[in-house]
Amino acid sequence: MAEPLRIALAGLGTVGAGVIRLLASNDALVTARAGREIRIIAVSARDRSRDRGVDLSPFEWCDDMTAMACRDDIDAVVELVGGADGPALTLARNAIREGKALVTANKAMIAHHGLALAQAAEAAGVPLRFEAAVAGGVPVIKALREGAAANAIVRVQGILNGTCNYILSTMEDTGRDFGDVLAEAQALGYAEADPTFDIEGIDAAHKLAILSAIAFGARLDFASVSAEGIARVRAADIARAADLGFVIRLVGTADVENAEPGNAGSSPARMLQRVRPCLVARDHPLAHVDGPTNAVVAEGNFSGRLLFQGAGAGDGPTASAVVADLIDIARAAADGRDAGPPFSIPADRLVPMAPSEPGDRRGRNYLRFTVADKPGVLAEIAAAMRDGGVSIESLIQQGRSTTEGEVLVVMVTHDGPERCVTDAMRLLEGSPSLTAAPLVMPILEA
């Protein structure tokens, strides 16, 4: 059997501790599957004294994580520090430059700097892997990068943030409102003290950008992902959606236009990447994703629709993904080769894709207006719809005010271009009849 793969582990939060526990608990099978031992040599974190519930005595403690990563007796660095920039990025750049394999769970860093890191890794001939960055323990990066590699993938959709999905499905189960469920999730440790990245859809946007690059062979473009979070979704929306046969989920959707297989087309390929709360039809595979679960649907031109689902976060699932990457690296490196380009094709050949025009998209939409309880309001909304060119399929006006003097008006539009809805909303901007900005949610049909 080959020599051990020698690991430096930077960052000892819950995931770092999970990796240590996994390698201790499953050591014989990991060695059998990797073809050699995966051995942690050194660890580093900010605070040496903190009790992490794992025995660190077998490992050398290093105060300087970048120096640790560059040591001669290290083959691969596991970065679990977090943060798009700062120490994590310095560590990653230095590790790659020193010819070390790099495994990271850091979606923010990969979303922002994945292209440059992949170029550096390819130039250095070292593997860069980030299975744990998307959908926790679900091997969706591998599934798209390798399992579905024969397909032109035309769309990826995913429930990519466990915190939001937990909040939305708890609101659905209990009828409680957003703020209440968020506070409980924070108390239970399911949501961060500062939940902005999760509930505003930024975390899901990081993951979506990574998935698009791999699925479409597109140049990673986090800046073009539009993100809208779940803070404005009310219990009443969930109840109305249920009446109409839908559940509400925060869904990241990326699709591509003019993507001839292999990009041989004459029109330049363009893509649209968006994270939005959506009404999901009950027979859509994402409708049954509850609690902190993540799921990704990919549509390949030969495979058809594929679904990958599982725990989106947590120390065990994330450690499972980190160690899967290490096993791949151990297997490949035993044969003296790297494990292929991080984004499936070489970074310099990823195709730059301009953002598509969202107004051209067709579909049905759910529109919810919070309006003053006074005459003429409905006429004003209906006129805006008419002038925007929005055709209304159904309208529900709640009989009674929800809060002081406020009534909810809910509409479902017929299938039509999104531009019309945007235009209609613009006509209503600043109207004194509306007590808050309208909430527009796309409908995902099965």
Place this chain on the structure above:
Amino acid sequence: MAEPLRIALAGLGTVGAGVIRLLASNDALVTARAGREIRIIAVSARDRSRDRGVDLSPFEWCDDMTAMACRDDIDAVVELVGGADGPALTLARNAIREGKALVTANKAMIAHHGLALAQAAEAAGVPLRFEAAVAGGVPVIKALREGAAANAIVRVQGILNGTCNYILSTMEDTGRDFGDVLAEAQALGYAEADPTFDIEGIDAAHKLAILSAIAFGARLDFASVSAEGIARVRAADIARAADLGFVIRLVGTADVENAEPGNAGSSPARMLQRVRPCLVARDHPLAHVDGPTNAVVAEGNFSGRLLFQGAGAGDGPTASAVVADLIDIARAAADGRDAGPPFSIPADRLVPMAPSEPGDRRGRNYLRFTVADKPGVLAEIAAAMRDGGVSIESLIQQGRSTTEGEVLVVMVTHDGPERCVTDAMRLLEGSPSLTAAPLVMPILEA
């Protein structure tokens, strides 16, 4: 870029034609992801004259497929002939012996001869891959072999036969009976003229045996898979199950006892592999798998429960899996290495596992009796339950005879050892009160 990977394709049914179409349609992206061209050099099938809807003129036609596979200008052989033995097996053995990579969609051959073929492939240092043999286009072999490689997997469950799932979900949607739906499925081409392998659960058993070997690191043991098909499921069972909150699906389940990670335990590991129609709770991930879809749930000790779902058959999905294997082989072989052991760990290190005792399993069961419409029958059944030690949670006796003089009695048992149910059924064997053998279906809780 490296030299093309040169392919010989044996078998030109729908899947073979699909592979040809895929490589023509997606050639640029397949080349980009494989790092080199995947080029079909030669093809072979029984009947040269048949129109397959694809242009065969770019390829050399060979009448002798084994001779074709052994040619010096071939790197990899794709076996799509089918059948556990006969020409497919001869071809596979010869191809491996001649140092060719082998890709196959042949579940019967892998279930019966996978161990010997893997040993031969490892000895010859060539890849043997069979992603297309299980769950069509869903990359579940890769997901278990690599994606979940860090986990001790304790259970795999799957809907592995699209024909059965189509029949059961159509029965559910329409209320029609088995024979009627099967006949329609045959007319539509969703079921074979001789559907025995599908409806008796043999095809699902082949796939389950392959999954168990990879998931548990167990020595492939098709002979120990017990299979019960769906021919005895009636429309009335589906209706009763629905009343109780369940759907009926043909599920392959494999689990393992005493499987210390890496098999370091003192008691020998044992496994149970069964294919049976089951009542699946509506919040179990397999409950939403409809039509010809396949799905696999794997439970890892760190990842938790993972779900992989998609089209289980068809030319496009199966071709997607075949070409994914070819891309893996092309990537690896470009670096002069093989692609790792077919079953994740070397074949000689797969652990022989004796079958577990099914009587020890605990769970709830659905029991359906078809009885003569006369006094005393219920007392006889109830006595058998008591004497077997089965505790009954609920009982439904249909008010009216379904067919001439026949009444259905349905029971759900409390959680208990399966042995008790088996004993009770034995007590009723040959009873003149029963007009047919009772149907016992395990209940899969969420």
